[in-house]
Amino acid sequence: MLSMLSMLRTQRFAWGVGILMLLVLPLAASSASQSEPDEQQALMGSGVFRSYCASCHGTSAQGDGDIAQHLRVAPADLTRIAERRDGDFPYDDVVKIIDGRKGVKGHGRGEMPVWGDAFAVTSGGRTEEQVQKKIRELAHYLWSIQK
């Protein structure tokens, strides 16, 4: 009698685990696609980078742009963002750093332009969605060039 009961419990337990896996697995799969940069977005971002960022950070993104020598604070080497943070590319932080409107603790001495505003203003009438798209593309591009 007792063993019947415990068998029933184990079975229920097994079902529980099975259902949980069904719920969790698709989630795990979808976040796995975010473990590497999106090629298409990175490609779009490389163009944006050349027009807006290369003057300071350099076309190689290593901090050697034409006007870098005239700045008080040297532009960061953007191929080593992950390296500076134990190998993890901080995608969400990079989005916020580029945007600049939310303020990221531990970064920025006011030398890095606020691109959220700049993208909103340039080529007029840009919607917030378009601004965010551009910033995401830049973040994917930077992600794709990490050493």
Ligand code: HEC
């Ligand atoms: C006017 C020069 C200038 C331009 C243009 C510029 N940056 Fe920067 N950027 C800097 C400087 C200087 C720093 C270092 C800031 C600091 O240490 O306070 C920096 C830092 C950064 C960082 C932080 C790196 C880290 O590891 O914390 C990122 C990311 C970044 N820039 C991305 C961009 C992107 C993307 C663009 C183009 C949309 C861009 N920058 C355009 C000057 C510039």
